[in-house]
Amino acid sequence: MLLRLRVSLPDRPGGLGQVAKALGALGADILQVTVLEREAGRAVDDFTVSWPGPVTPSDAREKLSSMPGVRVEGVWVTKEVPGSAPDYDLLMHVAAEPGRGFATLVDALPGLCGAEWSLAVADGVVQHASLAAPAEFDLPEPPPRAVTRDFKELRLMLLPVLKQGLHLVVARAEGPVFHRAEVERAARIVDVVSKLAARS
Structure with a gap:
């Protein structure tokens, strides 16, 4: 299943890597990352991920929300093909x-x-x-x-x-x-x- 996740995280070296590592540990394959903003010490990024097996947006939100300093602003099913134009x-x-x-x-x-x-x-x-x-x-x-x-x-x-x-x-x-x-x-x-x- 393809999902888009909008995540707000601390804008510091390694912050994006920690989210990527957590997504990998949860079984998600990151297909694309889009940086929407960086200001006031935080970044807002959209991740397009392939999540194996059945997972609901609320399941994905719950699993990611446990990360310190990370706020999940939205999770939704997408049909967007990463890398396309x-x-x-x-x-x-x-x-x-x-x-x-x-x-x-x-x-x-x-x-x-x-x-x-x-x-x-x-x-x-x-x-x-x-x-x-x-x-x-x-x-x-x-x-x-x-x-x-x-x-x-x-x-x-x-x-x-x-x-x-x-x-x-x-x-x-x-x-x-x-x-x-x-x-x-x-x-x-x-x-x-x-x-x-x-x-x-």
Whole structure:
């Protein structure tokens, strides 16, 4: 089973190695590590791991939380293939068919962001929706910039595309709130797709 683990740990030499050693002792194979932030003496890292046998996110959280100084901020099942470049694949598809740019983006965002679904809303109407997305969605106060919100047991990332009058919604039911590094990355991708789609 592939899991993503978001871990906050002391930012000191050997800290990452201790977490890696603990994961190995628990039977997890680390496939990828992404550093999300380093500040105030702590680091926040996302680990993508292959965990043999059946394990639930709560089992993984319990096993890791016993490590001194380590806080597990989230554990969730992922379909992300470590080492792949889905953002580049997305941009190639949009460049090939810019007229379908936003539909392609909405389909790709759940995989890019470790989320369950995404959709594009304009004037209260869902314009495009990925698999598992609701057919209708009441956008809570459309923001003028990319933000995160908790909404009805969901963690949302809201990404405005003001020139097109769209707001993209990315929803995560499991795992932690979207980190600012995730929001910034998604906002940059949306900006590039907007520019490519404008050429159609």
